[in-house]
Amino acid sequence: MNHTTVLIIGAGPVGLTLACELALRRIPVRIVERLAEPPRGSRAKALQPRSLEILNDLGIAEALMPLGYTDLPYRKFNGNQLIGETPRRVFPRADTRYPKILLLPQYQVEQALRTKLGELGGQIEWSTELVDLTQTEQGIRCHLDHPNWRETLSCTYLIACDGGKSPTRKKLGIHFVGETHPTEQLWVGDVEVEGLKPDAWYNWLSPQFGLAFALFPFKDSKSWQLQAVMPPDAEGTIPTPTLEGFNRLFSERTHMPGVTFTSSSWQSIYRVNIRRAERYRVGNAFLAGDACHVHSIAGGLGMNTGIQDAYNLGWKLAAVIDGQATDALLDTYGEERIPIADELLKTTSQRQQGMIQAATAGKGAFETLAAKDGTQLDLNYCESSLTVQGERASSTVQPGDRRPDVQLADGSWLSQQLSGTGWKLLQLGHARLEVPTQLTVINVDDQALRQAYGLSEGLVLIRPDGYIALITTNVKAVYQYFDRFR
Numbered sequence: 283m284n285h286t287t288v289l290i291i292g293a294g295p296v297g298l299t300l301a302c303e304l305a306l307r308r309i310p311v312r313i314v315e316r317l318a319e320p321p322r323g324s325r326a327k328a329l330q331p332r333s334l335e336i337l338n339d340l341g342i343a344e345a346l347m348p349l350g351y352t353d354l355p356y357r358k359f360n361g362n363q364l365i366g367e368t369p370r371r372v373f374p375r376a377d378t379r380y381p382k383i384l385l386l387p388q389y390q391v392e393q394a395l396r397t398k399l400g401e402l403g404g405q406i407e408w409s410t411e412l413v414d415l416t417q418t419e420q421g422i423r424c425h426l427d428h429p430n431w432r433e434t435l436s437c438t439y440l441i442a443c444d445g446g447k448s449p450t451r452k453k454l455g456i457h458f459v460g461e462t463h464p465t466e467q468l469w470v471g472d473v474e475v476e477g478l479k480p481d482a483w484y485n486w487l488s489p490q491f492g493l494a495f496a497l498f499p500f501k502d503s504k505s506w507q508l509q510a511v512m513p514p515d516a517e518g519t520i521p522t523p524t525l526e527g528f529n530r531l532f533s534e535r536t537h538m539p540g541v542t543f544t545s546s547s548w549q550s551i552y553r554v555n556i557r558r559a560e561r562y563r564v565g566n567a568f569l570a571g572d573a574c575h576v577h578s579i580a581g582g583l584g585m586n587t588g589i590q591d592a593y594n595l596g597w598k599l600a601a602v603i604d605g606q607a608t609d610a611l612l613d614t615y616g617e618e619r620i621p622i623a624d625e626l627l628k629t630t631s632q633r634q635q636g637m638i639q640a641a642t643a644g645k646g647a648f649e650t651l652a653a654k655d656g657t658q659l660d661l662n663y664c665e666s667s668l669t670v671q672g673e674r675a676s677s678t679v680q681p682g683d684r685r686p687d688v689q690l691a692d693g694s695w696l697s698q699q700l701s702g703t704g705w706k707l708l709q710l711g712h713a714r715l716e717v718p719t720q721l722t723v724i725n726v727d728d729q730a731l732r733q734a735y736g737l738s739e740g741l742v743l744i745r746p747d748g749y750i751a752l753i754t755t756n757v758k759a760v761y762q763y764f765d766r767f768r
Contacts, residue, residue, distance in 0.1 A: 286312045287603055289424060289437040291450050293317075293406045295326075295388065296571030296588035297443035298395035302340055303596030305402035307703050309603055312437075313399075314410035314426060316444075320396075323548035324387035324472050324507045326585035327498065332658035333586040334380035335687070335748070336593050339701055342394045343380065350386030351501055357482035362538045367482065377686035377734055378659060379695055387472075387500055387507070388585060415440065415453055417565045439599060440567045443592070446555065448573035454564045460557030460627070466578075469510045469523040469531070471549040475499075477541035480506070486536050494535040505547065510535070512551070523549040554578050558623050562616035570595060575623040578630040586658060587626055591619055597703065597746035606720070607767035618663045659684060663749055670763060672754040678736030681752055685744050686734040696731060699724050703746055707760065711739025717760060 288304055290297045293315035304311045329337070329346070337343040353372075358365040375381045396406065413425040413432070422440045426433045442450035451458065478484065480499030488494040496509040510531055512520045521527060525546040532541065559574040571588025595615050601607040663669055664682030671681055679686060685708075688696040700706050707721045710732060717723055721743075732738055743752040743760055752763050 283423075283434050283436055285436045286310050287437065288312070288439045288441065288599065289314070289422070289435065290441045290443055291412050292442065292444035292571075292573070293320075293392075293396075293408075294443060294445065294571070294588075295391050295395060295585050296592050297441070298392060298399060299336070299340070299589045300441060300443065300570065300592035300596050301404055302395060302398050302402060303592060303703075304600060305399060305404045306340075307597070307600040307604075309600050311404065312407065312435075313404065314407045314412065316409070316411040318409045320389060320392060322389065322472075323550065324389065324500065324505065326388040326579075327385055327500075327507060328583075328586070329384040329386070329391065330583065330586040330656065330658045331375075331378050331380045331383070332661065332684070333589045334384060335378060335659075335697070336589055337391075337394075338379065338697065339748070340395075340398055342398050346386065346391065346394055347384060349390050349501060350384040352382040352384055354385060354498075355482050357484050359484070359486045359536065359538075360488065361486070362536060365487070373657065375657070375659065377688065378657075379687055379689075379697065381657075383656070385498070387505075391585070412450055412453070415450075415567070417567065422566055438566060438603070441595070442567065442569045442573045443571050443588070444573055446557075446572040446576040448569070450567075451559060451569055451573050454567055454569075456564060456569065457560045458557045459560050460555065460576075463554040463556070464514060464518055466554040467512050467514060467520055468552040469508070469512045469520075469528070469549070470552050471508045471523055471528060472505050472547045473497075473508050473525070473528060473543040474504045474545045475506050475541065476544055477538075488535065491535070495532055508543075509552075520551060523551065525549075552579065556627050558620070558627060562620060563612065568595060568612075568615065574619075575626065577627045583626055583630060583656065583658070587623065590622075590658065590661075593747050594619055600703075601767070611767060614666060614668050618666050618668070621665070622661055668745070668751060668766075669749075670752045670759075672752050672759055673756075676736035676740075676753055678734065679750060679753075681750050683750050685742070685748050685750050688728070688731045688734045690726065690728045690730060696724075696726065699726070700744065700748070705746060706744040708735070708742040708744060710735065710737050710742070717757060720764070721760070 287310040290301055290313040293313050297313055301311055301313045334343045353370055356368045372382055409429045411427045413427050416423045421436055421438045424435045426435055442448050444450050484497040486495040491511045493511050498507045508528060514520050525543060528543050555576045557576050559569050562569050562574050570591040598611050598615055602609055602611055662682045666682060669682040705721050706724055707717055708724045741754050742750060745751050
């Protein structure tokens with residue numbers, strides 16, 4: 283029987299992020315994917331600022347930035363009549379290198395992650411499916427189907443990153459609680475377009491359909507992503523999308539001559555589901571990404587939340603595997619991520635309804651979704667058992683918050699010093715202290731940093747995933763913090 287420490291099911295952005303995180307920490311990992319090759323469809327197309335910070339930690343964000351748009355305006359029509367153009371709304375922030383959403387197709391994000399995983403010595407096993415699994419005291423026994431043989435494999439941990447329909451979640455017996463909205467369905471696809479200039483996100487609004495049609499051009503590509511609301515018929519079904527159907531629907535709803543879709547490389551039906559897994563862990567098996575939460579696409583938060591699930595789980599798995607923490611640390615994954623998923627399901631549903639109402643009234647569509655919390659920079663773990671509210675008060679941040687990034691006086695960013703897989707201790711106004719060996723100590727005398735952290739002096743303990751665990755003036759409190767992992 284073969285063995286690996288961690289088996290990841292699914293090679294989308296969530297599984298790839300987790301595989302990279304574990305590979306960086308030299309944890310043996312295998313990642314399998316039932317598909318024979320990477321999917322072609324654009325699918326999710328937004329990287330939020332917090333996800334860009336994570337991808338920057340992995341060393342790929344800067345390569346992705348030139349591939350997408352951050353400032354593409356919304357161009358709105360009622361039929362063939364131009365209503366106007368709205369710039370993308372931006373929420374300026376000085377505490378991040380990436381204040382704007384980056385718009386690009388999901389397959390480019392996956393390609394960058396696959397390349398990174400290859401650099402770290404990992405590879406995806408395509409055409410490989412988990413057939414069944416059995417948990418034992420020693421770990422998990424799995425059967426994998428390859429194209430020409432079946433493999434029996436044991437693993438210490440198994441992570442399901444295999445999407446909203448997750449077969450692995452079903453094998454684990456985890457209920458996917460929530461509802462389907464049968465009237466909220468869309469045709470989506472990738473098309474090549476003649477007759478439109480690729481300089482805006484085109485929206486056609488109507489009282490009947492709300493968002494009658496939308497076209498988004500991808501940078502330096504002939505491909506556009508198409509979205510169109512498709513109400514079901516009396517039997518509750520909608521027709522299968524085709525290139526011919528895309529052209530016919532566009533003509534019917536926009537009455538714009540001279541615009542043609544010449545080819546289509548991907549067509550799909552999107553159905554709004556609002557669901558969350560009742561738990562994220564069963565024994566040594568975990569869920570991440572769409573396997574544990576699905577919701578409206580409003581705001582482009584699904585892929586991003588999954589990437590952040592993986593970032594939360596990765597360092598915890600490595601700490602337990604390396605003997606730096608007990609198994610109890612892994613319970614904090616669900617403790618921290620389930621409240622975020624619950625809030626996500628609520629806010630995306632609200633934004634979906636707001637977008638539909640605005641589009642139906644002819645006021646707008648996607649631009650109505652802009653919100654400061656859409657950056658996901660303000661998500662926090664303040665109520666987590668891993669967060670200690672120490673004696674040191676800050677005027678700007680508190681334990682559980684994401685650590686602010688700061689551009690320093692020399693032009694560099696604090697995140698460059700905070701990169702890496704370990705814990706960091708940021709010392710403000712202190713000489714060097716004797717601290718635990720597992721810490722990297724950062725001493726920076728910078729006015730902008732003191733302002734961002736609201737401290738003239740103090741110790742800021744930062745988790746491997748970039749969240750503040752403790753703010754104190756007493757180094758003993760740092761030692762005591764790590765005692766909780768034993």
